[in-house]
Amino acid sequence: MLNRESVIPARVLIGVTGASGAVYADRLLEILAEKIERVYLVVTNAGEKVVKHELSAESLLLRSLSGSLGKLEKGVIRTFGVDDLFAPCASGTSAPDAMVVTPCSMGTLSRIASGNSGNLLERSADVVLKQRRKLLICPRETPLNLIHLRNMTALVEAGAEMIPMMPGFYQKPKDINALVDFCVGKILEQLSIPHDLYKPWNSRMR
């Protein structure tokens, strides 16, 4: 499942937009905060509204936004305002090892695809691409129009990886958490971070 020679990233930026699916970002944040050295967080203005609509105030994501993290969490998670263009991740000299935009709206996706960096999330994605680091885009929209598809193609051509938030059902998920973990596991695999969110398919035959 994992490329054993890949290096686990130490510093990962999570970008959260106004697409539905804040729970994906919240779960990814929980797991990365346990497994890596530093997690940066940038949430768009629309993202903040959707996060508040979809998550409870106790979620790690909302506590990160409201500045009410515990001491240990504070040591790992750094939240930057979406207009803070002086943040380290706005420059190639301080680019994170990898960036994950989840959930990614079609609006942010189009702006990254066209290099139209109007906020810290979009600028950071632009930096990650130009520095040839890993950029994982996790779009959430359906149905997709031709503009969406063309923007996705442009991003993949530029070096990004497209990981649509599309849970599979062959693992017979027991609840919504299992569906979320399926999608988050796909992100972790592309980051070369081992996880046990689900069993590999047919592991007895390995």
Ligand SMILES: Cc1cc2nc3c(=O)[nH]c(=O)nc-3n(C[C@H](O)[C@H](O)[C@H](O)COP(=O)(O)O)c2cc1C
């Ligand atoms: C409740 C809610 C759910 C939304 N879900 C999606 C979605 O799944 N995908 C999408 O592309 N836009 C979705 N939108 C629209 C985006 O929030 C909107 O296009 C916004 O301008 C995106 O801004 P951003 O890319 O800066 O975050 C949703 C909006 C709301 C209020």
